[in-house]
Amino acid sequence: MMRRALLALLLAxxxxxxxxxxxxxxxxxxxxxxxxxxxxxxxxxxxxxxALLPPLRxxxxxxxxxxxxxxxxxxxxxDTPVVRDRWAYGIAGSxxxxxVDARVGxxxxxxxxxxxxxxxxxxxxxxxxxxxxxxxxxxxxxxLVRLSAGKESVPLSAQSATPTVARVFPDRIALxxxxxxxxxxxxxxxxxxxKVSGFAGVWNGIASDVVLEPGATERGLLYSARVExxxxxxxxxxxxxxxxxxxxxxxxxxxxxxxxxxxxxxxAGVRSRDLRAAMSLRVAWQGLFxxxxxxxxxVTDDLSxxxxxxxxxxxxxxxxxxxxxxxxxxxxxxxxxxxRQLSSPATGSSLELGAAVFPIARRTDRLQISALYxxxxxxxxxxxxxxxxxxxxxx
Amino acid sequence: MKHVLALACLLGGCVEGLAPAEVGIGRVVGAxxxxxxxxxxxxxxxxxxxxxxxxxxxxxxxxxxxxxxxGGARGRWSAGCKTGTGTRGSARGWIGAVAGRGWLWTATAxxxxxVATGQCTTKxxxxxxxxxxxxxxxxxxxxxxxxxxxxxxxxxxxxxxxKPHLATIDLGLGLVRTSExxxxxxxxxxxxxxxxxxxxxxxxxxxxxRVLIARPHETTYESIAxxxxxxxxTLPGDLAIGDDGTxxxxxxxxxxxxxxxxxxxxxxxxxxxxxxxxxxxxxxxLTGLAGTEPRIASLRAxxxxxxxxxxxxxxxxxxxxxxIVVIDERGGERVAARWRAHGATGASALLPTRSVPAxxxxxxxxxxxxxxxxxxxxAYSQLAVVPVGVEFQ
Numbered sequence: 001m002m003r004r005a006l007l008a009l010l011l012a013x014x015x016x017x018x019x020x021x022x023x024x025x026x027x028x029x030x031x032x033x034x035x036x037x038x039x040x041x042x043x044x045x046x047x048x049x050x051a052l053l054p055p056l057r058x059x060x061x062x063x064x065x066x067x068x069x070x071x072x073x074x075x076x077x078x079d080t081p082v083v084r085d086r087w088a089y090g091i092a093g094s095x096x097x098x099x100v101d102a103r104v105g106x107x108x109x110x111x112x113x114x115x116x117x118x119x120x121x122x123x124x125x126x127x128x129x130x131x132x133x134x135x136x137x138x139x140x141x142x143x144l145v146r147l148s149a150g151k152e153s154v155p156l157s158a159q160s161a162t163p164t165v166a167r168v169f170p171d172r173i174a175l176x177x178x179x180x181x182x183x184x185x186x187x188x189x190x191x192x193x194x195k196v197s198g199f200a201g202v203w204n205g206i207a208s209d210v211v212l213e214p215g216a217t218e219r220g221l222l223y224s225a226r227v228e229x230x231x232x233x234x235x236x237x238x239x240x241x242x243x244x245x246x247x248x249x250x251x252x253x254x255x256x257x258x259x260x261x262x263x264x265x266x267x268a269g270v271r272s273r274d275l276r277a278a279m280s281l282r283v284a285w286q287g288l289f290x291x292x293x294x295x296x297x298x299v300t301d302d303l304s305x306x307x308x309x310x311x312x313x314x315x316x317x318x319x320x321x322x323x324x325x326x327x328x329x330x331x332x333x334x335x336x337x338x339x340r341q342l343s344s345p346a347t348g349s350s351l352e353l354g355a356a357v358f359p360i361a362r363r364t365d366r367l368q369i370s371a372l373y374x375x376x377x378x379x380x381x382x383x384x385x386x387x388x389x390x391x392x393x394x395x
Numbered sequence: 396m397k398h399v400l401a402l403a404c405l406l407g408g409c410v411e412g413l414a415p416a417e418v419g420i421g422r423v424v425g426a427x428x429x430x431x432x433x434x435x436x437x438x439x440x441x442x443x444x445x446x447x448x449x450x451x452x453x454x455x456x457x458x459x460x461x462x463x464x465x466g467g468a469r470g471r472w473s474a475g476c477k478t479g480t481g482t483r484g485s486a487r488g489w490i491g492a493v494a495g496r497g498w499l500w501t502a503t504a505x506x507x508x509x510v511a512t513g514q515c516t517t518k519x520x521x522x523x524x525x526x527x528x529x530x531x532x533x534x535x536x537x538x539x540x541x542x543x544x545x546x547x548x549x550x551x552x553x554x555x556x557x558k559p560h561l562a563t564i565d566l567g568l569g570l571v572r573t574s575e576x577x578x579x580x581x582x583x584x585x586x587x588x589x590x591x592x593x594x595x596x597x598x599x600x601x602x603x604x605r606v607l608i609a610r611p612h613e614t615t616y617e618s619i620a621x622x623x624x625x626x627x628x629t630l631p632g633d634l635a636i637g638d639d640g641t642x643x644x645x646x647x648x649x650x651x652x653x654x655x656x657x658x659x660x661x662x663x664x665x666x667x668x669x670x671x672x673x674x675x676x677x678x679x680x681l682t683g684l685a686g687t688e689p690r691i692a693s694l695r696a697x698x699x700x701x702x703x704x705x706x707x708x709x710x711x712x713x714x715x716x717x718x719i720v721v722i723d724e725r726g727g728e729r730v731a732a733r734w735r736a737h738g739a740t741g742a743s744a745l746l747p748t749r750s751v752p753a754x755x756x757x758x759x760x761x762x763x764x765x766x767x768x769x770x771x772x773x774a775y776s777q778l779a780v781v782p783v784g785v786e787f788q
Binding site for chain 1: 410411412413419420422439440441443468469470471493540541542543544611612722724727728729753754755756758782
């Protein structure tokens with residue numbers, strides 16, 4: 001099975017490099033079908049949780065290698081009058097994520113996570129991407145507390161706080177991109193008990209999704225906090241795993257960033273405040289997993305008098321059940337977002353239906369095959385119907 | 396309780412835009428001649444980038460060739476570039492702006508402004524197929540943004556084909572995608588319903604006046620009869636389509652055409668109409684001047700209501716005259732100043748020759764000027780873009 005999966009990945013990635021070598025037509029066909037892959041956002045211990053091979057040990061040091069292969073094929077149909085661009089297909093969602101986790105004794109660890117995939121260049125062509133998604137050093141004075149420093153994802157939404165390899169859906173809901181922050185460098189403290197998990201972080205705040213003038217940079221610390229109450233006990237690491245006991249999680253998160261933009265000449269420019277928040281509800285029981293979130297973003301500045309406000313909500317559900325040979329999980333997700341509510345209002349929505357199959361669930365959950373159909377109203381670009389087929393192999 | 400309120404505030408939204416008649420911070424664009432330095436109001440894209448074009452009007456109201464600037468939402472203005480040369484090189488109207496690019500039209504070309512590079516690109520001055528000059532009689536203020544590109548609708552003729560055509564234009568590639576011949580002799584007003592992606596033209600043909608409703612990708616169009624006669628303005632007047640189905644257009648001689656898809660009729664306005672503005676709820680408002688007093692009248696159910704003083708416009712003019720804060724960021728550093736300003740597009744800041752596109756919900760960006768300074772016999776003013784809160788009543 002492993003060899004077949006590797007072969008499938010090789011076959012799938014070959015056209016990716018062909019795309020890279022030959023510029024795509026304008027507009028490109030190959031990269032419209034599937035959005036560029038969301039950066040893998042592994043949790044602190046996702047390497048160790050998913051690793052196929054046992055740790056290599058020498059003295060006090062234990063090194064674990066792990067990751068996932070995600071060959072993805074997408075097909076989409078845009079509601080555009082230009083016949084050439086109605087249908088598009090491609091493998092832009094494919095990636096391989098590789099992580100190394102090194103532990104020194106029982107209190108200190110370091111994690112490096114690299115994602116190799118493709119991304120869309122500013123000119124619309126598809127190009128290869130190697131991203132350092134996570135590089136942290138952590139200190140765990142006890143089983144409850146973990147302090148880390150380095151580059152990692154800023155946990156805001158439940159989606160962004162869930163590692164890619166732990167999601168039962170093949171990708172994040174598209175509207176999450178409006179709210180999620182890029183991975184950043186900072187310090188984070190995590191407190192975890194069976195009934196409460198909390199994150200608090202201070203980040204460099206340079207990485208931003210706000211459009212600046214070319215050559216300008218921003219300076220200002222980003223503060224983040226996320227709390228989830230799980231009164232009936234902690235969830236399984238993997239969303240797709242069957243929970244026999246009822247689990248409920250109620251979460252809230254916020255990030256705040258006050259920054260000054262500096263012009264290319266180094267002069268102080270516009271000052272802005274970026275406030276984002278999320279509230280989530282998760283329920284798992286007997287293979288059923290339901291997650292719903294409300295997300296909010298408010299960016300204001302002292303120049304434009306034009307607040308950038310967005311609000312979104314979604315609900316997703318999966319129900320994993322067993323058949324004679326495989327496990328199957330029907331997937332469903334619906335979302336609604338209002339963007340630029342006080343400036344240039346636009347509304348987007350999505351409805352997704354599909355299924356995930358675990359072909360060797362009797363032995364392991366490492367192999368998951370997902371198919372997802374999405375009917376999406378993009379706020380500015382209109383309707384698109386999309387089909388995604390993904391194989392995910394954890395190793 | 397405080398924490399609950401704070402959370403509710405966070406999720407419910409405590410951010411607000413400008414209040415009616417509130418004046419925001421101005422951003423200096425440059426120094427230009429003329430008490431009225433521009434005819435067109437500033438344009439905004441969905442990201443908040445700004446586009447400004449100057450052009451002092453002559454005695455007939457026709458703007459002279461001017462300079463077009465693009466300004467980033469978070470700072471920086473382009474150095475500016477000329478819109479064209481000769482009487483046909485002046486900006487006649489905005490087509491629209493999306494994703495950091497804005498487009499305006501002159502009689503002989505489309506000019507694209509790019510915020511990222513600060514450059515202007517002249518497009519479709521020549522038809523790439525027939526290699527003949529393109530003459531733009533009217534371009535609807537509508538950009539259809541799709542995955543395939545940005546498209547507009549225009550009525551054009553060419554150097555070799557004097558018969559006007561309804562043309563679909565690919566703004567990115569600068570070419571005519573489709574064209575349909577029209578029996579049109581004159582374009583009197585242009586407009587659009589952006590929510591429904593519809594372009595509107597009030598035209599004159601052999602049988603009289605009519606409104607053509609077209610979509611950017613369709614060669615067919617809807618034709619609506621207009622009862623009565625009217626003259627054209629120097630520049631095509633505003634045409635607007637409301638959510639309630641009202642269609643209205645401004646014509647020469649202080650006349651307006653109002654009606655629905657069942658038909659329009661021409662009637663005189665009780666004041667000098669300047670623009671037809673569309674509010675955030677899709678309602679239409681006729682605005683203009685009676686003497687020096689701003690007036691406003693609602694356009695509902697295909698009818699023009701009685702006009703009333705537009706107090707919001709008056710209060711904005713008063714606030715500008717009292718003094719506003721402007722920031723000059725062109726040198727790479729923010730330098731603040733206080734101006735006693737006035738509208739740079741006419742007697743009242745909210746009343747340029749063409750309707751003011753929405754800058755944000757409840758606000759418009761207007762072009763203002765500081766008191767002019769005589770330079771060699773010509774009065775020059777510094778121009779700035781200022782967001783103002785607007786109330787239509």
